[in-house]
Amino acid sequence: MATEYIRHFGMTETPFARNHDPRWLYLSTQHKEAVIKARWTIEEHGGLALIRGDVGQGKSFLIEYLMTVWPNQFGWRCAKLQNTGTISTPRALLAEVLAAFGLEPAFSARDMATRLESWLLQQAYEENKTVVLFIDEAQSIDSRAFPVLRDLLNLETRERILLQIVLSAQLNIDKKLNHFPALQSRIASVSTLEPLSAEEMDAMLLHRFRRAGSADPIRLCPVETMRAIYMHSGGIPRDVLVVAEGTMKEAFLRDSDKLLPEHVEQTVRDLGSRKPRHPVRQPVNGDTPANAKAA
Numbered sequence: 001m002a003t004e005y006i007r008h009f010g011m012t013e014t015p016f017a018r019n020h021d022p023r024w025l026y027l028s029t030q031h032k033e034a035v036i037k038a039r040w041t042i043e044e045h046g047g048l049a050l051i052r053g054d055v056g057q058g059k060s061f062l063i064e065y066l067m068t069v070w071p072n073q074f075g076w077r078c079a080k081l082q083n084t085g086t087i088s089t090p091r092a093l094l095a096e097v098l099a100a101f102g103l104e105p106a107f108s109a110r111d112m113a114t115r116l117e118s119w120l121l122q123q124a125y126e127e128n129k130t131v132v133l134f135i136d137e138a139q140s141i142d143s144r145a146f147p148v149l150r151d152l153l154n155l156e157t158r159e160r161i162l163l164q165i166v167l168s169a170q171l172n173i174d175k176k177l178n179h180f181p182a183l184q185s186r187i188a189s190v191s192t193l194e195p196l197s198a199e200e201m202d203a204m205l206l207h208r209f210r211r212a213g214s215a216d217p218i219r220l221c222p223v224e225t226m227r228a229i230y231m232h233s234g235g236i237p238r239d240v241l242v243v244a245e246g247t248m249k250e251a252f253l254r255d256s257d258k259l260l261p262e263h264v265e266q267t268v269r270d271l272g273s274r275k276p277r278h279p280v281r282q283p284v285n286g287d288t289p290a291n292a293k294a295a
Contacts, residue, residue, distance in 0.1 A: 004252070006248075030193060038191070040189065049187070050191070051169075052192050056237060063136050067080060088144060113151065121162065133152075135166070201235050228264035247267045
């Protein structure tokens with residue numbers, strides 16, 4: 001049930017949900033390009049696609065979206081590697097990969113690699129399936145286990161690489177990859193997620209307000225309020241949601257029927273003089289929010 005401040009603004013659920021329900025995902029141009037480049041890599045059996053970005057840019061949300069969409073759209077068999085921060089040895093990484101696809105681990109790394117290769121060959125030639133492994137927070141994998149990723153890409157026939165891998169990582173993945181040139185050279189596509197532009201941030205918030213049930217999201221959050229939210233969030237999606245949610249709560253407490261810049265400023269003070277982690281871009285068509293774009 002929606003809390004009172006959400007109901008006050010005419011919505012039936014919070015527009016600031018932190019879950020990975022695809023309803024809340026706004027695909028900006030750069031997110032769409034990242035999806036397309038990764039899809040091309042997989043369709044061509046290129047082996048390895050990298051999606052990188054700073055904290056809060058929506059990488060994990062994008063991975064969860066693709067995990068949902070691609071099996072239904074293309075029939076691909078997709079799985080996600082869990083617990084990357086605990087993977088410290090080659091054997092541990094192989095065990096996690098097997099577990100992601102529902103396979104039992106073996107005693108040795110060699111036996112697990114053989115078991116995985118046999119299963120991948122079965123998927124490719126008996127079931128005609130493309131197998132995709134998503135690895136979120138890939139920069140957290142211990143350097144001792146990193147060479148296994150190259151070995152996984154070496155599982156191939158004359159026609160194709162058997163396992164397609166999509167790495168999602170923070171920007172410091174580049175430093176780690178520099179120590180593994182053999183793996184780095186196998187990357188077929190790279191996408192970098194940057195902070196949203198002012199116009200993209202407007203569209204993201206309007207999309208979420210509409211999904212939550214707002215009948216008039218532009219009146220709810222006027223352009224001057226959008227600009228204030230952008231200035232204090234830097235266009236980073238996670239920060240946008242934090243500032244916007246605090247602004248809505250502040251507006252409710254002040255018995256306002258819409259979000260105003262002064263509510264943003266009070267929220268920022270409450271959050272401890274929050275500053276954007278990236279330079280703020282100048283608004284695009286800054287005199288109006290992105291109300292002309294369909295969410």
